[in-house]
Amino acid sequence: MKRLMIGNESIARGAYEAGVKVVSSYPGTPSTEITEFIAKYDGIHVEWAPNEKVGLEVAIGASIAGARAMSCMKHVGVNVAADPLFTSAYTGVNGGLVLVVADDPAMHSSQNEQDSRFYARSAHVPMLEPSDSAEAKKYIKLAFYLSEKYDTPVMIRLTTRVAHSQSLVDEESRNNIELKEYKKDVSKFVMMPVMARGRHIVVEQREKKLLNDLENNEINVNRIEYRDKKVGIVCSGVTYQYVKEATNASIFKLGMVYPIPTKQISEFAKSVDELIVIEELEPFFENQLKAHGIKCHGKSITGLQGELSTGAILEKYLGKTINKPNKNLPNRPPVMCAGCPHRSVFYALNRLKCTVTGDIGCYTLAANYPLNAIDAVVCMGASVGMAHGFDKAKSEKSKNLVAVIGDSTFVHSGITGVINSVYNNGSSTIIILDNSTTGMTGHQDNPTTGKNIKGEPTYKLDLEMLLKACGVEHVLVVDSYDILAVKNAVKEAISKDEVSVIIARRPCALLNRNYPKPYYVNQETCKKCKACLQIGCPAIENLENNGVRINPELCVGCGVCTQLCKFNSILQEV
Amino acid sequence: MNLDILIVGVGGQGTLLASRVLGEIAILSGLDCKLNEIHGMSQRGGSVVTHVRMGDDVYSPTVLEGNADYIIAFEKLEALRWSYYLKENGKIIVNDQEILPMPVISGKEKYPSNIIEHMKKTYSVLDIDAISIAKEIKNPKSVNIILLGIFCALEKIDLDLGLKAMLKYVKPQFHQSNTIAFNKGYEIGKRY
Known part of the structure; x- marks a missing residue:
């Protein structure tokens, strides 16, 4: 039966169905719910690691032992986990090993908008990017399969709009796969210079083989959708959904975003009059295509910052006028909660x-x-x-x-x-x-x-x-x-x-919501000095008549503001 | 049927439950559906928006600006803030409540006056004091359910189907009180 799931739940469901046995992650928006959803299934060891590096190392260990293993993190978490990631690409795997990374274009909840696709290219590991929840489940299962078939860690890239969007997903049963046998193999798993030199050759050969299989459609994850042949658009992830809706162009949809089949895309380019690349953040596809002599453009249209959307494509690419927000309204920025x-x-x-x-x-x-x-x-x-x-x-x-x-x-x-x-x-x-x-x-x-x-x-x-x-x-x-x-x-x-x-x-104010009675301002003794406003509590309101009041609906009775009032005018309700 | 809906409010008001009920309505109606929600830092008392899209084939999880059939707003300023998403003959169902944002609380900016009248000049607006109704029916937390009931009546969604979708996402001990709230909203919506 089909059910609505956010992309993160669907990744969790897919990993469960793929027989994942060990999951170790560090929370980070927009990736957190993946690991929380996996924790609801029995028969899987799931844990919060102290950081992403430890999380990935735990997954690597479990993989070497023969289990299917996974680690999930936000984009900046991969910076922390980059050390084990790069060398696990050399060792390869025993049980399937998957790293799920959630990028945050537009920085809804992040300090930068780095593009994780470069990690896949730098580490020489394949990366898949689903465009909705159903594909997220399909791709995580494919990722475990590819990991074992090509003896490589596999990355899955989500973006906020896939991680936190719900769409319909079919639930299937779990594949209870046996542990693979562990055989000691120092030339594969001990990365000191002499072994690592040998493994670097393996990494390059593996990538060549994988790319070859991709070009020959033995890995069936990319697809062409012919529509109007005047324009062909190369895209992936949620951007595919926007392109599908905003244009009538033919589409080369990349399910695997690294490596990319430049021969196939070159053929596709010949079948259309003009080739456009629509991708969020960096010109990752565009520059690779240009390096292969494929004429295309993309970033000159879409720019490098933020998210795209159906509206952004209509506006930037097709020159349509799109409604804009009213900038004269008071902002409602996130704030620390009352009682924080x-x-x-x-x-x-x-x-x-x-x-x-x-x-x-x-x-x-x-x-x-x-x-x-x-x-x-x-x-x-x-x-x-x-x-x-x-x-x-x-x-x-x-x-x-x-x-x-x-x-x-x-x-x-x-x-x-x-x-x-x-x-x-x-x-x-x-x-x-x-x-x-x-x-x-x-x-x-x-x-x-x-x-x-x-x-x-x-x-x-x-x-x-x-x-x-x-x-x-x-x-x-x-x-x-x-x-x-x-x-x-x-x-x-x-x-x-x-x-x-x-x-x-002092515990977070949202943990135990058994709040004491709220406080109020005694308007008769209040001198309107507004010292209490300096603490920035959302429950303390500046009144138009120059006074101050405490909103009893928001006040959680922490009483911190009473320490600011020199006139004892903030009192607790009885 | 193709429907694009925005549910808007302030972090912590319970917009997510409302979107899940709408998603269930889509499933029960045999439609494709996508929802987009915001988690994380922006939730901490910030402006929140959930996109709900249903139809034969839904691609983007977010609604195109100027294309929403409905905005269901839990708070007035948020209704106005997101109103640019509405299509020309679209409808706004707005809970007549003011929640002051930090720049207003601290006295730096003013909460806009006459929001409802202002919106009525451009859009079809159904404003409702859902908090008072919720208190009347002795279920102060049912504002979202009342608004959903109104939406279902306006969109002529079968009452039983709407109820069934709603009850799936409400804890059993609140089934009875929320059924009353939903019916109440449905009655109000039918009058428009």
């Missing part, structure tokens, strides 16, 4: 006029008005290393310097930064925002929560003990809601000539 424990910590940093290196999580929103409390954000874990570098540059602003990082992000890649700072005589101050969850991606457990992906109890990483072991003598634990305590802890830490860590602890 991060808010009070950043308020304290704002008041202390700290220079703050930030990190990846909901708390990145503290860079916005009115908290304005972050100076730099680059990637997962970077706050710690950047603070150390800022400190060593000995600028005037190094004195009030603080790194801020979430608990899950700290485990992901902040720990090595701390070890580095201590080892190299740093003196930076690091705040770990421990909200007992991985918040932004939708509340996944992590090594600090004491629960695994299935919610079962497991060892809870003790941050205090870990920091001591790294050589941090000065570890302070404060309640995130207590602004004065946070301020005092920061003042003390930055005055010390050693690495200090403050753990600001």
Whole structure:
């Protein structure tokens, strides 16, 4: 029976049907739900790894042992996992090995819009890109098959619009495949120079063979749809859907986006008057086709940034007029929730006029008005290393310097930064925002929560003990809601000539929704000083008559704002 | 039948459930269907939009600007923000509620006045105080179900089919109260 599934659920379903046995991933929008959906099936070992590198290494190990294995991550996660990826291309596999990567064109929830197709080309691994949920399931099964047939890891690329769009999918039964036999083979699996030189030759031969089979339609994943032959369009993924809808051109749809069958495309080009390449982000296909002497154009029409859509193609390619949004409306940017424990910590940093290196999580929103409390954000874990570098540059602003990082992000890649700072005589101050969850991606457990992906109890990483072991003598634990305590802890830490860590602890406001009574503003005693607005809580509203009110529908009773009111005018309902 | 619908609101208002019910209506009607939703950072109190497309063959998961048959809006400013997606004779079903965005809360910008009147100049608008109705029928969380009921009546979708689709996505303990909410919305929609 057909059922609506988001692309991510369909990948999960396909992996289940393909007999996947081990899945290890790190959450990251828009890839997170794949691993969450797989965790609902029995008979598969599924886990959250501390980061993408470990996740892929776990999958590689399982593959060598003979199991079908998979690791899922967002595009920037592949940067972290790139080291094992490139060399697993040399070792090849035993059980099928698939890396699913979800790109985020237009950066709905990301810090850059890098194009993962280049990873496939650089690592010399084949990459498939589905255009909807039904194809996502088909391709993940094909990926496991190709992985074993060609002895290579296979990548699947999704983009946000495939990962988070629902379409109809047929459910089939699971293929309960046996573990493959593991045979020790150091020339294949031990990548030291002498073996790796041999394997590099294998990699090149494998790619040639695969491309040859692709050109000869032995791998049946690309297709031509002839329509109007004046124009032929080369495209893949969700862009295929837009092209299909916006134009009547003939289409060369690439299901495998690396390698691409340039001989077939060259023939296709001859059958149409003009060849266009429509692809999001980089001119990945276009440049390869041009390098093979195939006349085409693409990026001169579509540009390099953001997403495409049916409307974008109608407008940019066909010159049609498309309705535009009204730019004069107030924006509704995402904000930290009412009761968010991060808010009070950043308020304290704002008041202390700290220079703050930030990190990846909901708390990145503290860079916005009115908290304005972050100076730099680059990637997962970077706050710690950047603070150390800022400190060593000995600028005037190094004195009030603080790194801020979430608990899950700290485990992901902040720990090595701390070890580095201590080892190299740093003196930076690091705040770990421990909200007992991985918040932004939708509340996944992590090594600090004491629960695994299935919610079962497991060892809870003790941050205090870990920091001591790294050589941090000065570890302070404060309640995130207590602004004065946070301020005092920061003042003390930055005055010390050693690495200090403050753990600001308080669970995410969305975890336990048993909220206390909301607060209200006593309008008779309120002096309209608006100090409470400086914390940027969505429940505290600036009134047109110049006053302030607390919206009882939004207030969750955290009471942080009472610390800002010098006139005791914020009171709790009884 | 080909239908393009946008469900718009503020992160946390429950637009996803409404889109799933519409998807189920498509399946029960034997149509192809695609939905597009937003997860992640933009959900944190931000403006959210879900695209629902149904028809014989649906390709793009997102609606073409200027091509939507309906906008179902949970909040007024969001109705206005996304109204450029509507086709000329398209309809807006809007819950008459204001949720202030951060730039308004902090006093930097003003919430636009007379949104409904403004939209009525260009579009066919059905504005409804769904919160009051939800409170009346003692199910304050049923705003989305009421709006769905209105939509089904306007689109002449069979009441039983609409109910069946809705109940699939609602927890059993809320079946009775949401059936009342759906019927209430359906009655309102029939009057237009």
